[in-house]
Amino acid sequence: EGKDLQKLSENFGFSPSAVTQLQQHEFFMPGMIDTHIHASQYSYAGTALDMPLLQWLNMYTFPVESRFQDVEFAKKVYTQVVKRTLRNGTTTACYFATIHTDASLLLGQIANDFGQRALVGKVCMDRNDYPLVKPVVTPRFAPSCTEALLAKLGEIAKNNKLHIQSHISENLEEVELVKELFPNSESYTDIYHKCNILTDKTIMAHGCHLSDEELVLFRKTGAALAHCPNSNISLCSGVLNVRNVLNHKVKLGLGTDMAGGYSPSILDAMRRSLDSSKVLTIQDPEHKTLSFEEVFRLATLGGSQALSLDERTGNFKVGKDFDALRVNVASLNSHMLLSSLTCPLAGDDRNIVEVFVAGKKVVPFSEA
Numbered sequence: 001e002g003k004d005l006q007k008l009s010e011n012f013g014f015s016p017s018a019v020t021q022l023q024q025h026e027f028f029m030p031g032m033i034d035t036h037i038h039a040s041q042y043s044y045a046g047t048a049l050d051m052p053l054l055q056w057l058n059m060y061t062f063p064v065e066s067r068f069q070d071v072e073f074a075k076k077v078y079t080q081v082v083k084r085t086l087r088n089g090t091t092t093a094c095y096f097a098t099i100h101t102d103a104s105l106l107l108g109q110i111a112n113d114f115g116q117r118a119l120v121g122k123v124c125m126d127r128n129d130y131p132l133v134k135p136v137v138t139p140r141f142a143p144s145c146t147e148a149l150l151a152k153l154g155e156i157a158k159n160n161k162l163h164i165q166s167h168i169s170e171n172l173e174e175v176e177l178v179k180e181l182f183p184n185s186e187s188y189t190d191i192y193h194k195c196n197i198l199t200d201k202t203i204m205a206h207g208c209h210l211s212d213e214e215l216v217l218f219r220k221t222g223a224a225l226a227h228c229p230n231s232n233i234s235l236c237s238g239v240l241n242v243r244n245v246l247n248h249k250v251k252l253g254l255g256t257d258m259a260g261g262y263s264p265s266i267l268d269a270m271r272r273s274l275d276s277s278k279v280l281t282i283q284d285p286e287h288k289t290l291s292f293e294e295v296f297r298l299a300t301l302g303g304s305q306a307l308s309l310d311e312r313t314g315n316f317k318v319g320k321d322f323d324a325l326r327v328n329v330a331s332l333n334s335h336m337l338l339s340s341l342t343c344p345l346a347g348d349d350r351n352i353v354e355v356f357v358a359g360k361k362v363v364p365f366s367e368a
């Protein structure tokens with residue numbers, strides 16, 4: 001082993017003393033990818049989950065989001081979000097900000113400063129200022145957008161080859177509202193499709209109530225879904241049948257959907273995905289429950305594919321960036337059992353000792 005190190009260091013021109021050896025009980029895993037998270041909703045995560053989506057938006061979400069006009073407020077919250085998600089092993093995050101341009105730009109700057117890979121919307125800009133942070137066109141969802149706005153955003157995204165993110169078919173009341181607002185459309189998916197919103201760089205959150213025909217349209221356009229099970233349960237929105245989505249070969253990643261979901265952790269999204277899948281099996285024993293390996297894949301490579309970032313991140317394939325978590329299953333204060341080496345689901349952020357994005361160590365924080 002020592003001999004190998006000597007040879008490698010000569011071949012690649014590094015000093016053997018610069019090498020850190022993994023300790024017993026440690027391993028590297030690919031960094032986790034949050035395909036759907038509202039950075040602006042962090043301040044009330046874990047509260048305000050007592051009403052369904054549309055009422056929840058009016059009562060809690062819109063009033064809090066309006067405070068992001070104040071850049072100082074935005075700076076405080078966005079710094080907390082980026083640090084908290086990084087500490088939880090999120091090396092890539094696809095963020096919703098708010099309608100405020102200054103605060104959204106600030107979120108991009110904060111992600112960049114802490115070294116997190118990110119897509120940030122609302123960001124009406126057409127240039128990449130940061131190597132790891134890109135703008136993402138962000139119509140909130142069909143009920144709050146006219147067809148004219150959706151079509152214009154579709155055009156902007158197409159002309160500038162930009163990512164797009166939005167929400168679709170999260171709860172039944174929302175689906176009914178969309179039918180009323182767009183009486184001439186065949187389906188919720190059809191509205192976005194007609195406005196050129198569905199592309200192979202599009203990620204739509206939820207999709208709990210999509211029909212098979214709509215999933216076929218997702219597959220045809222290359223658009224992806226962000227499965228956010230904590231949110232779907234917390235707001236009693238619905239249960240996405242992930243197995244059916246995978247059978248339709250639709251790209252799929254996991255999202256925390258903070259603050260519809262109360263946890264900032266993609267490890268939590270993995271647990272909830274398994275729980276949701278088991279609920280479907282309880283209801284229908286024929287349903288093939290998701291395995292741990294499948295949800296692990298959704299949290300890493302699946303997420304990178306859903307965000308069309310899989311050429312850069314998602315696994316340890318040679319040529320991709322090194323986005324990784326150093327995990328210690330026996331770390332101090334952790335309740336994780338050593339036997340969970342084969343199933344790290346029992347862990348939490350205490351087991352993530354280091355986080356790397358594009359080869360740079362970003363946790364522990366350098367400014368801490």
Ligand code: XAN
Pocket residue numbers: 038053057061140141167170231257260
């Ligand atoms: N639809 C939404 N769903 C959600 O979970 N969070 C939101 O902020 C939102 N806006 C529209």
